[in-house]
Amino acid sequence: MTVIMADEHLYTYGVIDGADRELAVDGVAGATRLYTVEYRTLSAVVSDIDTLEPEQTDENLRAHDEALQTIMSDEDIEAVVPMRFGMVFKSARPLKNVLRGSRSVLTRTLNDIEGTVEMGLKLVAEEGVTVDRESVREDVSGRLRGVSVEETENGLFSDRLVLNRSYLVERDDREAFDAAIAGIEDEYGGSLITQYTGPWAPYNFVDLEIGVDR
Amino acid sequence: MTFLLDDVLIKPWISLVKILRSTAIQEAYDVEAIQDDIKENQLLYEIGERPREEYEQRREELELELEVAENARENLSGRVEVKQ
Numbered sequence: 001m002t003v004i005m006a007d008e009h010l011y012t013y014g015v016i017d018g019a020d021r022e023l024a025v026d027g028v029a030g031a032t033r034l035y036t037v038e039y040r041t042l043s044a045v046v047s048d049i050d051t052l053e054p055e056q057t058d059e060n061l062r063a064h065d066e067a068l069q070t071i072m073s074d075e076d077i078e079a080v081v082p083m084r085f086g087m088v089f090k091s092a093r094p095l096k097n098v099l100r101g102s103r104s105v106l107t108r109t110l111n112d113i114e115g116t117v118e119m120g121l122k123l124v125a126e127e128g129v130t131v132d133r134e135s136v137r138e139d140v141s142g143r144l145r146g147v148s149v150e151e152t153e154n155g156l157f158s159d160r161l162v163l164n165r166s167y168l169v170e171r172d173d174r175e176a177f178d179a180a181i182a183g184i185e186d187e188y189g190g191s192l193i194t195q196y197t198g199p200w201a202p203y204n205f206v207d208l209e210i211g212v213d214r
Numbered sequence: 215m216t217f218l219l220d221d222v223l224i225k226p227w228i229s230l231v232k233i234l235r236s237t238a239i240q241e242a243y244d245v246e247a248i249q250d251d252i253k254e255n256q257l258l259y260e261i262g263e264r265p266r267e268e269y270e271q272r273r274e275e276l277e278l279e280l281e282v283a284e285n286a287r288e289n290l291s292g293r294v295e296v297k298q
Contacts, residue, residue, distance in 0.1 A: 127263075155250075157250040157253040158254040160254075161257070193261050195257070195261055
């Protein structure tokens, strides 16, 4: 009897520095196993998938993020260069070609983000409350400068948003960063709502254009 | 001769109609504004200001609006200039 298997492609979560590993983690499109595809010192963390264009559902987006968080929480993994949702390769060969072609930039990026995490901060004005936005933004920058490596501005997509930033934070500075956020909450508690999220893979601090020939 | 005169008279009107139509398309199918509304809806839900049911209903409406706007831009942008 001939069994026809669906094409298995590789859904890629990110790139790490290191060798062969396997993780029992739920992935995108119902995957239950993550493993690595290596090229020299680099490894792409992948799971099998039967489509080249996975649906961008809440469930799949969450699975992508959670898989990256699990990778980041592994003590043996110093850093992960995250891929945006939806990066699928037909097979290991084109993926290895990408790792080979981007090897120097990937290695440099892994060194840059080693031992760090991304934290998100949004400050939202309470309904009907007016605040001096510029002064808040400057104050927050000052409070977080000493406990973060870098900050980046994200879009102010709502009139209520006073600040929307991502911070790159050393893992060792997490407690100090949390304390600084608590200080911001105390200072502006009556007029601003604080939304503090993370740790995330450093999406907003990795600026890579990888040419893909799937 | 008549043909030339008509041509001169009509051209500014065509140009004006084009601009008005282009502006109308930008406003009616403002993809970026709808994307911002989707993010705002999510934010208001996350900070507890919008109940789940209202959030989900609004999200469905906005996703539909976005799909219509994206299709419209794709279909109309070849005929009328739409600023991104």
